[in-house]
Amino acid sequence: MATPTATSGPVTSPAAALPAALEPPQRVLMGPGPSVMDPAVLAALAKPTLGHLDPAFLRIMDELRAMLRAVFGTTNHLTLAMSGTGSAGMETCFVNLVEPGDRALIGVNGVFGTRMAEVARRCGATVTEVKGEWGRALTADQFRAAADGGRYDLVAVVHAETSTGVLQDVPPIKAVADELGALFLLDCVTSLGGHPVTLDAWGVDAAYSGTQKCLSCPPGLAPASFSPRAVERIQRRKTKVASWYLDLSLIQGYWGEERSYHHTAPINMLYALHEALRLTLQEGLDKRYARHALHARAFVTGLAALGLAPRVPLAERLNPLTSIAVPEGVDDAAARRYLLEAYGVEIGGGLGPMKGNTWRVGLMGAGSTRRNVELGLAALAGALRAQGRSLPGDPLAAAAAAYSA
Amino acid sequence: MATPTATSGPVTSPAAALPAALEPPQRVLMGPGPSVMDPAVLAALAKPTLGHLDPAFLRIMDELRAMLRAVFGTTNHLTLAMSGTGSAGMETCFVNLVEPGDRALIGVNGVFGTRMAEVARRCGATVTEVKGEWGRALTADQFRAAADGGRYDLVAVVHAETSTGVLQDVPPIKAVADELGALFLLDCVTSLGGHPVTLDAWGVDAAYSGTQKCLSCPPGLAPASFSPRAVERIQRRKTKVASWYLDLSLIQGYWGEERSYHHTAPINMLYALHEALRLTLQEGLDKRYARHALHARAFVTGLAALGLAPRVPLAERLNPLTSIAVPEGVDDAAARRYLLEAYGVEIGGGLGPMKGNTWRVGLMGAGSTRRNVELGLAALAGALRAQGRSLPGDPLAAAAAAYSA
Numbered sequence: 001m002a003t004p005t006a007t008s009g010p011v012t013s014p015a016a017a018l019p020a021a022l023e024p025p026q027r028v029l030m031g032p033g034p035s036v037m038d039p040a041v042l043a044a045l046a047k048p049t050l051g052h053l054d055p056a057f058l059r060i061m062d063e064l065r066a067m068l069r070a071v072f073g074t075t076n077h078l079t080l081a082m083s084g085t086g087s088a089g090m091e092t093c094f095v096n097l098v099e100p101g102d103r104a105l106i107g108v109n110g111v112f113g114t115r116m117a118e119v120a121r122r123c124g125a126t127v128t129e130v131k132g133e134w135g136r137a138l139t140a141d142q143f144r145a146a147a148d149g150g151r152y153d154l155v156a157v158v159h160a161e162t163s164t165g166v167l168q169d170v171p172p173i174k175a176v177a178d179e180l181g182a183l184f185l186l187d188c189v190t191s192l193g194g195h196p197v198t199l200d201a202w203g204v205d206a207a208y209s210g211t212q213k214c215l216s217c218p219p220g221l222a223p224a225s226f227s228p229r230a231v232e233r234i235q236r237r238k239t240k241v242a243s244w245y246l247d248l249s250l251i252q253g254y255w256g257e258e259r260s261y262h263h264t265a266p267i268n269m270l271y272a273l274h275e276a277l278r279l280t281l282q283e284g285l286d287k288r289y290a291r292h293a294l295h296a297r298a299f300v301t302g303l304a305a306l307g308l309a310p311r312v313p314l315a316e317r318l319n320p321l322t323s324i325a326v327p328e329g330v331d332d333a334a335a336r337r338y339l340l341e342a343y344g345v346e347i348g349g350g351l352g353p354m355k356g357n358t359w360r361v362g363l364m365g366a367g368s369t370r371r372n373v374e375l376g377l378a379a380l381a382g383a384l385r386a387q388g389r390s391l392p393g394d395p396l397a398a399a400a401a402a403y404s405a
Numbered sequence: 406m407a408t409p410t411a412t413s414g415p416v417t418s419p420a421a422a423l424p425a426a427l428e429p430p431q432r433v434l435m436g437p438g439p440s441v442m443d444p445a446v447l448a449a450l451a452k453p454t455l456g457h458l459d460p461a462f463l464r465i466m467d468e469l470r471a472m473l474r475a476v477f478g479t480t481n482h483l484t485l486a487m488s489g490t491g492s493a494g495m496e497t498c499f500v501n502l503v504e505p506g507d508r509a510l511i512g513v514n515g516v517f518g519t520r521m522a523e524v525a526r527r528c529g530a531t532v533t534e535v536k537g538e539w540g541r542a543l544t545a546d547q548f549r550a551a552a553d554g555g556r557y558d559l560v561a562v563v564h565a566e567t568s569t570g571v572l573q574d575v576p577p578i579k580a581v582a583d584e585l586g587a588l589f590l591l592d593c594v595t596s597l598g599g600h601p602v603t604l605d606a607w608g609v610d611a612a613y614s615g616t617q618k619c620l621s622c623p624p625g626l627a628p629a630s631f632s633p634r635a636v637e638r639i640q641r642r643k644t645k646v647a648s649w650y651l652d653l654s655l656i657q658g659y660w661g662e663e664r665s666y667h668h669t670a671p672i673n674m675l676y677a678l679h680e681a682l683r684l685t686l687q688e689g690l691d692k693r694y695a696r697h698a699l700h701a702r703a704f705v706t707g708l709a710a711l712g713l714a715p716r717v718p719l720a721e722r723l724n725p726l727t728s729i730a731v732p733e734g735v736d737d738a739a740a741r742r743y744l745l746e747a748y749g750v751e752i753g754g755g756l757g758p759m760k761g762n763t764w765r766v767g768l769m770g771a772g773s774t775r776r777n778v779e780l781g782l783a784a785l786a787g788a789l790r791a792q793g794r795s796l797p798g799d800p801l802a803a804a805a806a807a808y809s810a
Contacts, residue, residue: 275426
């Protein structure tokens with residue numbers, strides 16, 4: 001399309017050069033997120049926009065906070081949705097809790113642990129990384145060894161590593177934080193709504209998530225929650241939070257009782273989250289976690305019949321997201337392109353050291369269904385056959401056996 | 406609704422306690438934003454979500470960039486939509502362009518100039534505020550006097566002060582930036598799509614906007630654009646950008662040719678912006694600016710018949726947003742509540758020193774229509790009568806006369 005030159009002043013592009021109205025293809029989103037959505041969530045997104053100070057919208061915010069508390073397993077007063085994606089949620093936690101010179105002990109066994117360490121350093125923290133193998137969970141002893149008797153203000157770990165498909169056992173790491181007298185921060189991006197998350201029972205001080213994983217809502221918001229101890233830490237800060245946009249001491253004036261203007265909330269995105277949370281709680285959290293476990297087990301059983309193996313040992317494996325070793329001789333990118341073009345199925349590739357050798361298949365939220373398990377297996381079978389592989393077994397029979405077990 | 410206690414573990418809230426599905430009332434949004442939306446924009450919002458690395462979505466991003474360049478009046482390569490609201494756009498500009506110790510000269514004649522100064526300070530800048538009267542534009546001489554012969558790295562001003570309804574003449578302030586050899590930053594939140602914005606002709610180095618004003622898209626994204634000179638400044642930084650989430654050196658890897666993953670883009674919000682930009686350019690920018698001018702003039706003419714006066718002199722007045730002095734003896738909050746309850750019309754109150762004594766009426770984007778001009782006048786007439794005021798004239802006749810003039 002035409003773009004203006006420096007001297008042309010206001011430009012009216014000829015309508016002929018305009019792109020057509022969007023008609024995005026209908027994909028089955030089986031990657032690491034965004035995930036398959038319930039049509040009711042997309043419908044909520046398109047409901048009439050309210051002003052951010054309209055009393056009707058403020059009531060919606062109250063309902064959102066109550067539902068967020070329920071899925072996070074917390075009574076934390078400061079529970080809200082930040083106006084950015086999951087990574088903004090991560091940054092919110094560090095920029096508010098860390099002051100320059102603070103010491104942070106951070107588990108790093110994937111992209112998102114690595115990102116936490118980077119974000120913490122940019123907030124002025126001195127970071128000790130607890131380095132673990134990608135594709136394995138971290139142990140309390142690894143944290144203790146890395147801490148090496150030092151003083152720490154904050155311990156952080158990823159509950160569900162989206163880059164590797166690893167589920168982290170939380171209480172042992174919390175125990176280390178307690179030994180150190182440190183605040184405890186948990187990344188719940190890919191676990192919230194898919195695995196039990198119980199902030200209060202675990203003693204988590206700060207947690208963040210995203211909307212586009214197991215909550216099955218479009219990307220764009222970051223649910224987050226802060227314990228009274230974290231709020232006290234924020235109140236005791238000696239320095240201003242470096243980010244005005246993410247400053248909780250200001251934002252809680254809008255989400256709290258005061259209702260003072262901070263920034264214009266992303267109204268329609270919050271409608272979608274309201275509906276996604278409603279559907280999540282309507283199903284019941286325990287039933288939802290069990291559904292994710294059921295379909296993950298059937299999917300992995302089917303994978304074996306394709307000659308594919310999950311990258312993560314069973315005891316440390318996520319249900320919403322399965323990482324798979326790409327077999328020797330299979331072209332990763334070509335296979336994923338085939339899935340997209342022949343089946344309209346999106347799966348994810350690997351990141352970092354897993355780039356080119358790992359597939360990530362999400363069965364998240366509304367996408368965790370028998371239909372998608374069998375479609376995913378069928379599509380993977382098709383993609384492997386298209387590269388001339390012969391398959392050792394019948395994946396649908398294997399999945400069916402898992403469902404009747 | 407039920408919330409968990411610290412010992413209860415995962416909580417399944419009883420469905421009976423769940424809020425009902427949302428049915429937000431249909432308002433006529435005549436405040437300072439969000440604004441009235443075209444139904445096609447809300448429909449685009451609800452289209453099927455694509456993955457953020459899907460080739461079909463990457464094409465949509467290319468179209469978005471081309472359309473953003475057209476409305477910004479620029480050929481800047483680094484033109485994109487940040488994944489946050491307009492305030493995140495402001496923070497993006499400062500956090501990327503400012504390094505600790507830099508000196509910034511910032512015009513402050515309303516809430517958003519005040520906010521720029523605060524954000525700049527949090528990024529480590531030494532800020533000189535060019536203090537002007539709220540409700541009046543700033544002059545180049547005010548900038549020169551405040552600069553007082555000092556060295557500055559950055560000059561910033563608000564093009565359209567949403568808090569006061571003032572339109573700033575841009576070239577004289579750019580001239581001061583040139584005299585100082587400083588980068589020039591412009592807040593275009595309430596002007597983009599409603600008043601001519603010509604970044605290249607003006608020599609603007611960095612600009613940001615919001616989606617929920619004259620583009621008539623829901624809130625949640627911040628269009629932004631950076632000149633080659635600004636990009637060079639970013640490349641020459643000695644320190645890392647304090648915000649990982651807003652770091653343009655990383656984000657341009659996703660929006661640019663590299664297509665590398667940074668964070669999961671707010672897909673559906675970007676659909677809505679695509680449609681909003683398409684409708685804007687389909688109308689034609691010059692016609693759109695003229696439409697905003699026409700309806701603003703008719704509205705202000707009608708106000709006189711209600712005994713209401715705009716706060717800002719004609720030559721400095723915004724078209725998309727008119728600020729009005731609340732007459733002595735009229736209850737501001739009661740009047741706005743009446744407008745909302747009796748007419749479903751939202752207007753804004755004042756901020757800062759204008760709180761309680763100013764109304765802000767937006768005729769923005771799809772909301773800048775004769776229908777809304779006359780509805781707004783009728784509703785204001787009703788609200789004033791409800792407080793026992795007698796009205797000096799016939800606002801509809803006055804508006805009609807303005808339209809036929």
